[in-house]
Amino acid sequence: MKKWSLLVLTLALTVLVAACGNNTNSDATSGQGANTDKANNGGNTAAATNLLESVKASGKLRVGTEGTYAPFTYHDKDGKLTGFDVEIAEEVAKRLGVEAEFIETPWDGIFAGLDAKRFDTVFNQVTIRDDRKEKYDFSDPYIVSRAVLIVNDDNEEIKAFADLKGKKAGQSLTSNLSDIARENGAEIEATEGFNQAIDLLLSKRIDATVNDGLSFFDLKKQRPDVKLKIVDELPDAAESAALFNKGNEELIEAVNQALADIKSDGKYLEISEKYFGEDVSK
Structure with missing residues (x-):
């Protein structure tokens, strides 16, 4: 029995020493990994470029x-x-x-x-x-431009932005021009841009569009016979710029x-x- 107890004790001590050794190695390895990660992260930070450089x-x-x-x-x-x-x-x-x-x-x-x-x-x-x-x-x-209210030549109901209440306006949904139409009570008909809004207006599927005055002047230059007119204009000009994150x-x-x-x-x-x-x- 004494021999058996001694054998069991010896085996237990052997296992304990091995476990401690493994933990030590594991900790050392973890430390090395952490240091390596820090070094890599530091390297990445140093190597990172800003958008202009990219x-x-x-x-x-x-x-x-x-x-x-x-x-x-x-x-x-x-x-x-x-x-x-x-x-x-x-x-x-x-x-x-x-x-x-x-x-x-x-x-x-x-x-x-x-x-x-x-x-x-x-x-x-x-x-x-x-x-x-x-x-x-x-x-x-x-660039600086003004928002204008565009309707068909024969439209006599809409003469100012305030007359948009209850009328259908063709607008790009997320533009500030759409906000102007909405603030004046218009029902918004979603469009993919100026050209589509003009097409819808000419076919009288919408009553008006709030759009950029410079775009309208270009349209009249390209198509002088187009049956559309400006009936109102915002007094304050809007500034446009390049957009960035x-x-x-x-x-x-x-x-x-x-x-x-x-x-x-x-x-x-x-x-x-x-x-x-x-x-x-x-």
């Missing part, structure tokens, strides 16, 4: 835009994407030393696209608003510098006069 490394500035909103962003008769915002974005990218890559997206999905980082910025007549500034950052403004100060600063350079060397005025016949930055 843009320059890729050689492309990814730009979200509609492609259906003349004269700001649209396709010409040959199918080429063009427009005031498109050319401004191209010039900005050029000053950054990269190429503009346009990713066409319907207006009502353009903010979600930026959220998902499908593009680096948006050039698409995005009005600077306080509610948007809570979530996004803007560049310096690069927050936390990209380096890229925004570079874009602002590029915009300033474009204005100072005359390129901005050249583009502005091409599309509007005047300086639309003021």
Whole structure:
């Protein structure tokens, strides 16, 4: 019995020593893993680049835009994407030393696209608003325009924004222009942009649209016989700018510098006069 007890005690001590040794090794290994992770994380942090550096490394500035909103962003008769915002974005990218890559997206999905980082910025007549500034950052403004109320030539009921109450207005749902129509009591008919709103208005499936005055003037230039008219205009002009996700100060600063350079060397005025016949930055 004594021999048996001694044998059991010996085995127990052996197991205990082995377990302690394993725990020590495990702790040491864990310590090494933690140190390695910290080193790797530190390395990743050091190697991480901001968005401006990523843009320059890729050689492309990814730009979200509609492609259906003349004269700001649209396709010409040959199918080429063009427009005031498109050319401004191209010039900005050029000053950054990269190429503009346009990713066409319907207006009502353009903010979600930026959220998902499908593009680096948006050039698409995005009005600077306080509610948007809570979530996004803007560049310096690069265009100023006014909201106008558009109806058919033979419409005598709607003469002011207040007359929209109970009327059907064709609007992009998430635009500030839609907010203006809604605030004046209009029933909103969702559209995918200016062109669709105009088509619905001409076919009298809607009563009016609140839209950008510069777009309407371009429409009249392209189609002088179009049977539409402006009956009211907001007195305060709205500023539009490039839109960014927050936390990209380096890229925004570079874009602002590029915009300033474009204005100072005359390129901005050249583009502005091409599309509007005047300086639309003021």
